[in-house]
Amino acid sequence: MKLFVGIDVSSEKLDVCVLDSEQNKLAQQSTTNDLNGASEIKALVLKTNASVNYQRIVIGMESTSVYSFHPAMFFHEDQELKALPLDVVTLNPTMIHRYKGLFDEDKTDTIDAFRIADFLRIERYRVPIIKEEKYIALQRLTRTRYQLIHQMTECKQHFLENLYYKCNTLTRELPTSVFSASIMDILSDSLSLDDIAQMDVADLATRLNQAGKGRFSDPEKLAQVIQKAVRDAYRLGKVLQDSVDIVLASYARIIAG
DSSP states (O other), X not given: OEEEEEEEEOSSEEEEEEEETTXXXXXXXXXXXXXXXXXXXXXXXXXXXXXXXXXXXXXXXXXXXXXXXXXXXXXXXXXXXXXXXXXXXXXXXXXXXXXXXXXXXXXXXHHHHHHHHHHHHTTOOOOOOOXXXXXXXXXXXXXXXXXXXXXXXXXXXXXXXXXXXXOTTHHHHOSSOTTSHHHHHXXXXXXXXXXXXXXXXXXXXXXXXXXXXXXXXXXXXXXXXXXXXXXXXXXXXXXXHHHHHHHHHHHHHHXXX
């Protein structure tokens, strides 16, 4: 005789249905998706097994990434449960969805838990390898890095789009990266294009050199290039100019990080 524990997982609760090999429903209940709720299900499994001593116990739930991670790891790593002939199974949601579609039933959490247990009962699943904590930790870091890189790329694209509104000639004239600290400082400051165009070249060069911490080989030539680009650019009305300046300053803070 085998025992099958189907769990329908959501962010806040765990709906549980317990079946045996003969499709007898031994228990059905809801509990919280936290340590207390998982411990309650563990106690139910231990109590049910104590009276029968099942040949195999299977605890299964759909793989829902964040929501199913904690209960799956709890049941997999619990020492008392490890002493039993027990498997913890995370199921592909597509498989469960197709299985539920075979039955003419309204969707409810209790029915979902029952069908997960029933799917386990027909044993058309594979016991997956539960990822160890160190692999999950690495996964979190690599996925976050991937997301941050894409977000930064998108941020820079939006910055360039708004920069074109402010000074449509700058990127084609500039001999250095728009995203260098000195250029970002000039572009995201409260200076208008007319202010930059009318500045003394030496003053603009000094400002660029200070912002760039002396990295420019010829800051005066760079200042001349910027002023030429500014003088050739279209001008915006004050309302749009103020809006674009706020947007550029906001993106500049994010990019500077």
